[in-house]
Amino acid sequence: MTIGGGLTELSAIELAATVGRGDASPRVAVDASHARAAEAGAWRDGLNILLYEDRRDAHAQADDVAARRDAGRVGSLAGVPVVVKDNIATTTLPTSCGSRILEGYVSPFDATAVRRLRDAGAIIVAKSNMDEFAMGSSTENSAYGPAKNPVAPNRVPGGSSGGSAASVAAGIVRIALGSETGGSVRQPAAFCGVVGVKPTYGRVSRYGLVAFASSLDQIGVFGRTVDDAALGLQTIAGLDPLDSTSADRPVPEYRHAAGGSLTGVVIGRPREYFPDDLDPRIRQRCDAALDELRSLGAEVRDVSLPHTDLAIQVYYVIAPAEASSNLARFDGVRYGLRMEGDGLRGMYEATRSSGFGREVTRRILLGTYVLSAGYYDAYYRKAQQVRVLIARDFERVFNSGVHLLFTPTTPTPAFELGAKSDPYDMYLSDIFTCTANLAGVPAMSLPIGRVDGLPVGGQLIAAHFDERQMFAVAYALERRLGAGAHR
Amino acid sequence: MSTTAASPSVPDYEMVVGLEVHVQLDTATKIFCRCSTDFGAPPNRNTCPVCLALPGALPVLNEHAVDLAIRAALALGCRVQPTSTFARKNYFYPDLPKGYQISQFDQPLAIGGRLRAGSRSDGSPIDIRITRVHMEEDAGKSIHDRFQGATAVDLNRAGVPLIEIVSEPDLRGADDADAYLRALKQILEYTAVSDVSMEKGSLRVDANISVRRPGEMALGTKTEVKNMNSFSGVTRALAVEFARQCAVLERGGRIEQQTMLWDANTGEVRPARSKEGSHDYRYFPDPDLPPLVVSPDRIERITRELPELPAARRERYRAEYPGLTAYDVEVLTASTGLGDYFEQIARQTEEAKTAANWMMGDVLATLKATNQTIEHFSVRPADLATLLNLVRDSVVSHTAAKQIFGVMSRTGDPPLQVAEREHLLKVTDDSALVAWIDEVFAEHAAEAKRFLDGERRLQGVLVGHVMKKSKGSADPKRVNQLLSTRIGT
Numbered sequence: 001m002t003i004g005g006g007l008t009e010l011s012a013i014e015l016a017a018t019v020g021r022g023d024a025s026p027r028v029a030v031d032a033s034h035a036r037a038a039e040a041g042a043w044r045d046g047l048n049i050l051l052y053e054d055r056r057d058a059h060a061q062a063d064d065v066a067a068r069r070d071a072g073r074v075g076s077l078a079g080v081p082v083v084v085k086d087n088i089a090t091t092t093l094p095t096s097c098g099s100r101i102l103e104g105y106v107s108p109f110d111a112t113a114v115r116r117l118r119d120a121g122a123i124i125v126a127k128s129n130m131d132e133f134a135m136g137s138s139t140e141n142s143a144y145g146p147a148k149n150p151v152a153p154n155r156v157p158g159g160s161s162g163g164s165a166a167s168v169a170a171g172i173v174r175i176a177l178g179s180e181t182g183g184s185v186r187q188p189a190a191f192c193g194v195v196g197v198k199p200t201y202g203r204v205s206r207y208g209l210v211a212f213a214s215s216l217d218q219i220g221v222f223g224r225t226v227d228d229a230a231l232g233l234q235t236i237a238g239l240d241p242l243d244s245t246s247a248d249r250p251v252p253e254y255r256h257a258a259g260g261s262l263t264g265v266v267i268g269r270p271r272e273y274f275p276d277d278l279d280p281r282i283r284q285r286c287d288a289a290l291d292e293l294r295s296l297g298a299e300v301r302d303v304s305l306p307h308t309d310l311a312i313q314v315y316y317v318i319a320p321a322e323a324s325s326n327l328a329r330f331d332g333v334r335y336g337l338r339m340e341g342d343g344l345r346g347m348y349e350a351t352r353s354s355g356f357g358r359e360v361t362r363r364i365l366l367g368t369y370v371l372s373a374g375y376y377d378a379y380y381r382k383a384q385q386v387r388v389l390i391a392r393d394f395e396r397v398f399n400s401g402v403h404l405l406f407t408p409t410t411p412t413p414a415f416e417l418g419a420k421s422d423p424y425d426m427y428l429s430d431i432f433t434c435t436a437n438l439a440g441v442p443a444m445s446l447p448i449g450r451v452d453g454l455p456v457g458g459q460l461i462a463a464h465f466d467e468r469q470m471f472a473v474a475y476a477l478e479r480r481l482g483a484g485a486h487r
Numbered sequence: 488m489s490t491t492a493a494s495p496s497v498p499d500y501e502m503v504v505g506l507e508v509h510v511q512l513d514t515a516t517k518i519f520c521r522c523s524t525d526f527g528a529p530p531n532r533n534t535c536p537v538c539l540a541l542p543g544a545l546p547v548l549n550e551h552a553v554d555l556a557i558r559a560a561l562a563l564g565c566r567v568q569p570t571s572t573f574a575r576k577n578y579f580y581p582d583l584p585k586g587y588q589i590s591q592f593d594q595p596l597a598i599g600g601r602l603r604a605g606s607r608s609d610g611s612p613i614d615i616r617i618t619r620v621h622m623e624e625d626a627g628k629s630i631h632d633r634f635q636g637a638t639a640v641d642l643n644r645a646g647v648p649l650i651e652i653v654s655e656p657d658l659r660g661a662d663d664a665d666a667y668l669r670a671l672k673q674i675l676e677y678t679a680v681s682d683v684s685m686e687k688g689s690l691r692v693d694a695n696i697s698v699r700r701p702g703e704m705a706l707g708t709k710t711e712v713k714n715m716n717s718f719s720g721v722t723r724a725l726a727v728e729f730a731r732q733c734a735v736l737e738r739g740g741r742i743e744q745q746t747m748l749w750d751a752n753t754g755e756v757r758p759a760r761s762k763e764g765s766h767d768y769r770y771f772p773d774p775d776l777p778p779l780v781v782s783p784d785r786i787e788r789i790t791r792e793l794p795e796l797p798a799a800r801r802e803r804y805r806a807e808y809p810g811l812t813a814y815d816v817e818v819l820t821a822s823t824g825l826g827d828y829f830e831q832i833a834r835q836t837e838e839a840k841t842a843a844n845w846m847m848g849d850v851l852a853t854l855k856a857t858n859q860t861i862e863h864f865s866v867r868p869a870d871l872a873t874l875l876n877l878v879r880d881s882v883v884s885h886t887a888a889k890q891i892f893g894v895m896s897r898t899g900d901p902p903l904q905v906a907e908r909e910h911l912l913k914v915t916d917d918s919a920l921v922a923w924i925d926e927v928f929a930e931h932a933a934e935a936k937r938f939l940d941g942e943r944r945l946q947g948v949l950v951g952h953v954m955k956k957s958k959g960s961a962d963p964k965r966v967n968q969l970l971s972t973r974i975g976t
Contacts, residue, residue, distance in 0.1 A: 089543040102542065109536055111543060208543040215774035243545050244776050322774055325575050328586020329540040333640065344638075348579055371577070371769035380771060 019079030026062035026079035033081035075121030089208035101355025111208020128163025158188030183433025185220030190409035190457020201440035202247035205240030263297035272308035273407035317383035324367030409457030511689035518648035519546030540584035560597030582627035595621035604670035835872035
């Protein structure tokens, strides 16, 4: 074990306390994290879950945290190392979105979420691998090569935030930032056996998150435990004047003392998320988790969200449509890759053809198509109408006395690298997760057991801005299931 | 076929025109970020992550720009929509950093206005319906002639707030267009929504034009004429395009729907490069910006703050100052500054017609000659009013007043001070007048004798001599009295 290696075993709150007391220096915490990354083979020749680090900068950040501590200002994440997904802007490490078109791009500003982490004393130790522009569910669509699942390196870590999920699973950090558009935090959390939270749309500022589909995008948090994730979200949540879609709502306390009883809590079990062809082993783990919730005093009720089966189709109209517009700025004019071509149009074509990968190109073309004159009404407008129906499904259930929903996070555990060559097969990985993005409600995945040694995630979905209730149940369930659910 | 403005009238056709006017709102900062809107800064100085469209940057709406846009909409008689939405207009161009322009599409800020722009030569009113007023951001500027073989991009203007004012096709000729634009410009000046400077590009006009036989209801195929950068450019371009369309139809041809560019140097319109008009902009609501909700309170507040508009001010002048001619009213209400200046003098002198005459004459002439604006005119209105009152009270003569005004406009000094310094006060002191009369009698002895012998018609001549001797400062009334007493003795 390396010097300070024990520090990576501390929870985020414990580490911050240790640093705050002066029992550990932030530098040592950062070194322990980097050492763990090396040990786990996190870099390109290994799991390929991390893309960029800068030790000198990490030390500078650590020294700054130490100075603030010495001045009596101890943040809630003092000295806690954090990994950030490569599509969230950081001034000290590149922000390349897993894409060739932004290779080497360094943002002149920090994302609001990153700035809030730094203000709380967290240290950004690395940027993590991801599906290019967050388009994918396996972190295989990265211009910098596929990432591998630390639990089973022949399998994918999920995606698109696979690198962040895997960093937490590999013990490199306790907290990592990811981003969600259709399940990109929860699905890799499930595949890697960690906790992944997608907050309510508007709960966390999107400023500095490189946009994929603006009406669906939300920065999310990974934690080794529910508490790590709750602490992470607590730090980054809240109104941001730089993001007009961020919500002006108070941020309640997410971290709870060990309560335990869930008496009076009604958990809905939506039948659409337990289809007949669901992997029986996944079903079994979910039913076991629901039994635990019952034994904690919760009432479990069968409910229905009838428009669920339209979600993937709706998602794959809206998300590409917005992406086709959001990615127009990568044109070779101001920053990033530029390839010379014949005239202006030639430059655009050469730059974008060579800068974007296949999946990104596919979605830009799809999105351009559905927004075109003559197709807009049939696709985009129709999809928005169905999106409203999907959101109403949730509203209706949450207005009927149900506090939370419980579902499997994914239909299967982590699949093998290269197993899903048909894009549509890949899209179906998000079948249980993209509904929450379409409806804007908060949701999270937490480990509920294993199948053949592979982690299985259970999903909690709450009403808008009810993350607190979601965390309360997650804490209770996690405690009940014990460490066995994690490792 | 004629393509010059010299032969605009083809009697068998009627011109049908709708205008799209882009107006830069007079804000200190851009519409979606806090960058300065200063004109003339070094290239790309006024930029930030938002208006450079750096990855991860997001727009935040400038509420002051919204206030100005609402003010303009209300002044044009539009209904401000309780909810409007921002949409993305998608197209690739180097001076469009995001690859889309944030504009408003199917839910504009305001709809259904009207603008009265005076009347035509036949007396019919030029009454133009306004279709809509919407908000949008400006693009940057591509500079093609600065670097050999390369295009430079200046993004200082990218994100500058604009409103687009779209009229119905209610204009029937180039003169209508000119009257409409002048009336529009006047309203935008009155409401201080924009500095309406065409040189700075803060007012830009595109025209949709078609022709039809008089009496026909259906509209002909229209072309869009762009690149007109002055009002006279608009009228000339419309006349030329009208003539072109008429000629095409006369030849039995068909008008092609296309975008035409006006070339002010050659006085020609020519089709824009291919497919300008066939863009598919793939509009959709911008997910980065929530719907723009305008509360009734906000509309009420902005309505309350609206200044008096040109039409109302003209109406009031006609009622309050019946002595003014229609032309006086037109000129005095041309801008708020001119009207305010006039009103202060009229109030202080209680002689509106005299005040108007001074305004229309010496004031405007001096402004023009010295290239000053009324707002910064060296002669303060209170001082000019004082000068007029000095004339009324016979302290200075009318002739002297003109001289005094000339000095005031150079020095900014108050009138009485100027009159004293320049010895232009009327002299009413009898001893001085008597001395001048004696001198005149001595110098013009023959005339004086005839006058004293009873030839009373010579009195005027003698008064003239005294006035001349006094350089205009003698009070002629008193000189007459003094001369009369001499006959009596």
